[in-house]
Amino acid sequence: MQRASWSALFGIMCIGVTLAVTSVIYSETTDAAPPEQRLVWLHAKTSKQIQQWVDGGLDVWQVDGDRVLAQVTQEQLASLKESELDFEPAPQLGMPVFPACYRTYSDLPLFFHEMQAQYPNLFQLYDVGDTWEKVHGTANRDIFVARLTNYDIRTDKPKLFITAEHHAREIITVEVALQFIEDLLKNYGQDPQVRWLLDNREVWVMPMTNPDGYEWVVQLADWRKNTDRPQLCPNGAPPNSYGVDLNRNYGYQWGLDVGSSPEPCMLTYRGHAPFSEPETQAVRDLVQQTHFDLLLSLHSYGDVILYPWGYTYQPAPDADGLYRIANRMAETAGYAAMQSWGVGYLSSGDTTDWAYGELGIPSFTMEIGGMEDGFFWPDCTKRQELYDEVRDALIYGAVIADAPYERANGPDIRRLAVENDGQMVINAQADDMWNGEDTIAGIELFFDTLGEPGTGLRALPADGEFNTAREWGVFRLDPSDAPAGASLALVRARDEKGHWGPPRAAFLSPPASGDSQATPTATVPPRGLTPSPSLTPHPPDLTPIAPTPTPVMSGPTPVPTQDQPWHLTQTAYLPLVRMD
Numbered sequence: 348m349q350r351a352s353w354s355a356l357f358g359i360m361c362i363g364v365t366l367a368v369t370s371v372i373y374s375e376t377t378d379a380a381p382p383e384q385r386l387v388w389l390h391a392k393t394s395k396q397i398q399q400w401v402d403g404g405l406d407v408w409q410v411d412g413d414r415v416l417a418q419v420t421q422e423q424l425a426s427l428k429e430s431e432l433d434f435e436p437a438p439q440l441g442m443p444v445f446p447a448c449y450r451t452y453s454d455l456p457l458f459f460h461e462m463q464a465q466y467p468n469l470f471q472l473y474d475v476g477d478t479w480e481k482v483h484g485t486a487n488r489d490i491f492v493a494r495l496t497n498y499d500i501r502t503d504k505p506k507l508f509i510t511a512e513h514h515a516r517e518i519i520t521v522e523v524a525l526q527f528i529e530d531l532l533k534n535y536g537q538d539p540q541v542r543w544l545l546d547n548r549e550v551w552v553m554p555m556t557n558p559d560g561y562e563w564v565v566q567l568a569d570w571r572k573n574t575d576r577p578q579l580c581p582n583g584a585p586p587n588s589y590g591v592d593l594n595r596n597y598g599y600q601w602g603l604d605v606g607s608s609p610e611p612c613m614l615t616y617r618g619h620a621p622f623s624e625p626e627t628q629a630v631r632d633l634v635q636q637t638h639f640d641l642l643l644s645l646h647s648y649g650d651v652i653l654y655p656w657g658y659t660y661q662p663a664p665d666a667d668g669l670y671r672i673a674n675r676m677a678e679t680a681g682y683a684a685m686q687s688w689g690v691g692y693l694s695s696g697d698t699t700d701w702a703y704g705e706l707g708i709p710s711f712t713m714e715i716g717g718m719e720d721g722f723f724w725p726d727c728t729k730r731q732e733l734y735d736e737v738r739d740a741l742i743y744g745a746v747i748a749d750a751p752y753e754r755a756n757g758p759d760i761r762r763l764a765v766e767n768d769g770q771m772v773i774n775a776q777a778d779d780m781w782n783g784e785d786t787i788a789g790i791e792l793f794f795d796t797l798g799e800p801g802t803g804l805r806a807l808p809a810d811g812e813f814n815t816a817r818e819w820g821v822f823r824l825d826p827s828d829a830p831a832g833a834s835l836a837l838v839r840a841r842d843e844k845g846h847w848g849p850p851r852a853a854f855l856s857p858p859a860s861g862d863s864q865a866t867p868t869a870t871v872p873p874r875g876l877t878p879s880p881s882l883t884p885h886p887p888d889l890t891p892i893a894p895t896p897t898p899v900m901s902g903p904t905p906v907p908t909q910d911q912p913w914h915l916t917q918t919a920y921l922p923l924v925r926m927d
């Protein structure tokens with residue numbers, strides 16, 4: 348957008364202004380720095396005005412009531428000064444840089460290879476698509492998804508899908524996704540909740556949904572979209588650069604001029620058609636074929652968890668249930684939960700509206716971190732802190748995936764302690780304060796495997812009666828009450844309305860540190876044989892059968908053809924297997 352347009356956006360009658368065009372051309376060959384930008388606080392008169400700024404391409408970073416934090420170019424700043432708008436400078440960020448401790452696309456192969464080598468029975472990797480630049484021959488990047496579960500337990504498990512980095516500059520989302528993968532794999536033997544989770548759930552993580560955009564971020568720090576068709580905006584420096592906003596390219600309520608832009612050089616350009624981009628096609632095809640039970644799309648920043656709809660102020664049919672889930676996740680992170688427009692403006696064509704609206708999947712956008720964490724570029728000191736902030740929310744999303752709305756209505760087990768010293772005493776605190784504030788009606792215990800609701804051992808109320816929304820229950824057991832070889836206590840609670848909450852796990856006795864038996868025995872296929880798992884929802888070899896030394900998910904090698912644009916290649920041995 349050029350100056351005359353910015354003037355119009357900021358409400359200036361501006362005739363005969365020379366069109367300023369930046370001289371920086373963003374192509375693969377340039378090493379020029381982006382133009383200097385400034386942060387300003389704008390004061391909006393109406394919410395409609397904020398929407399117009401966003402849809403008109405203003406780089407809005409956050410909205411606090413009627414105050415809008417935006418990054419503006421010198422050109423936009425000049426237009427602002429000519430306008431009658433009320434604005435003030437915000438504390439300046441300086442030129443953002445990509446932190447050295449963050450991983451890049453080129454770090455992914457080694458990372459995946461290490462995970463595959465160390466945890467072959469918990470980790471599989473799929474190449475689920477090519478980026479726009481790979482499709483058009485200017486780069487060679489793939490879109491990967493990691494599938495985490497205990498492959499020795501072959502049942503049809505509830506599935507969580509986490510997709511990170513639709514927006515390139517939201518770099519903390521890549522680190523959170525990669526750390527979550529590492530965390531689950533490394534703690535399978537040490538953390539009872541993780542043990543139960545990978546035995547009973549599938550966690551699918553797409554850590555880098557927009558690898559082309561990420562390459563620009565590594566160089567420039569500031570890039571939002573993918574890198575579709577540079578020729579459309581040859582003179583466009585950020586924020587007027589080329590590319591499609593992948594989080595406006597999904598096919599549910601796509602094409603609205605409120606919440607997205609039809610202009611190729613705008614920050615929220617939605618593409619020329621729904622699912623025009625290979626990146627959103629990859630997510631679409633994976634989600635449609637895999638039948639996920641819950642979806643989390645990681646973004647930054649805002650310290651909020653958002654639920655559909657984003658395209659309208661109207662509530663979704665399941666608004667109460669979506670809010671309940673979002674609020675419960677937000678509570679663990681110290682975030683706020685709200686319908687998507689609560690960030691200050693509508694967004695149309697996003698991942699969560701599509702997954703919920705088209706497929707009925709409870710879907711959430713997690714905006715990780717806040718301005719105090721460094722805006723879009725949290726530095727190395729913040730990286731672990733932000734992961735720790737959202738870790739339990741991610742775990743919660745996976746645990747409740749069997750029945751998300753029901754579980755979020757049921758009580759949580761907030762504390763669980765096992766004393767196993769002659770007599771076994773298990774204390775469990777059930778808490779419904781974030782799940783409807785209903786009175787606790789019962790707490791039950793299983794060993795290793797959950798049974799039907801209501802069939803477990805029953806806890807006695809510690810204070811004599813279950814009559815509030817937060818109660819302690821006590822199990823006093825003889826060690827012989829636990830089956831021989833049992834290792835996990837699983838406890839869950841029910842409220843007076845009959846809602847069963849999610850289980851919490853504890854070890855019956857502490858695991859030996861460095862216990863190699865804690866990780867399932869490796870069944871590494873011979874080199875040269877690549878197991879090629881099927882992604883059909885109920886593959887015939889997923890029925891529960893006794894473990895065998897053969898690769899768990901083996902099947903015929905799929906041969907990509909012209910008729911099969913969606914191809915699946917397991918890249919078990921990255922250095923040896925060509926990925927395409």
Ligand SMILES: [Zn+2]
Nearest residue numbers: 514517646647
């Ligand atoms: Zn985003």
